[in-house]
Amino acid sequence: MRSALRKPFRELWNLRECWPTLEPMEDVHIPLDKPWLSVADICEYMDVSTFVVTSVLRSGELPAVKFGREWRVARVDFEAWLNEQRRGSTARSEHPSPATG
Numbered sequence: 769m770r771s772a773l774r775k776p777f778r779e780l781w782n783l784r785e786c787w788p789t790l791e792p793m794e795d796v797h798i799p800l801d802k803p804w805l806s807v808a809d810i811c812e813y814m815d816v817s818t819f820v821v822t823s824v825l826r827s828g829e830l831p832a833v834k835f836g837r838e839w840r841v842a843r844v845d846f847e848a849w850l851n852e853q854r855r856g857s858t859a860r861s862e863h864p865s866p867a868t869g
Contacts, residue, residue, distance in 0.1 A: 805841045805842075822839065830845070831845045
C-alpha cells in the first residue's frame with residue numbers, strides 16, 4: 769500500500785517536468801575569513817548538531833585534520849565538499865534509481 773501512495777506523488781513532483789529550464793547551481797562560498805573551521809563553525813553554518821558533523825568527519829567523507837581532541841576543516845575543503853554534495857543531490861533527483869523511479 770505504501771508504494772501505491774508514493775508513486776503518484778513522485779510523478780507530480782518530478783523536477784524535470786515541473787521546471788525544465790533549471791539553471792545549474794552556483795557554487796557555495798562560505799562567508800568566513802578563517803582558513804580553518806572548527807566543528808562549532810560548521811554546526812553554526814549548517815544548523816546541525818555536533819554529532820552530525822563529527823560523524824561525517826569520522827567517516828572521512830569530509831577532509832579534516834585532528835589537533836589533539838579538536839577537528840579542523842580547511843574552509844576550501846568544506847566549500848568543495850558542500851558543492852559536491854549539492855551537485856550529487858541534483859544528479860540523484862534528475863536520474864532516479866531503477867528501484868524508485
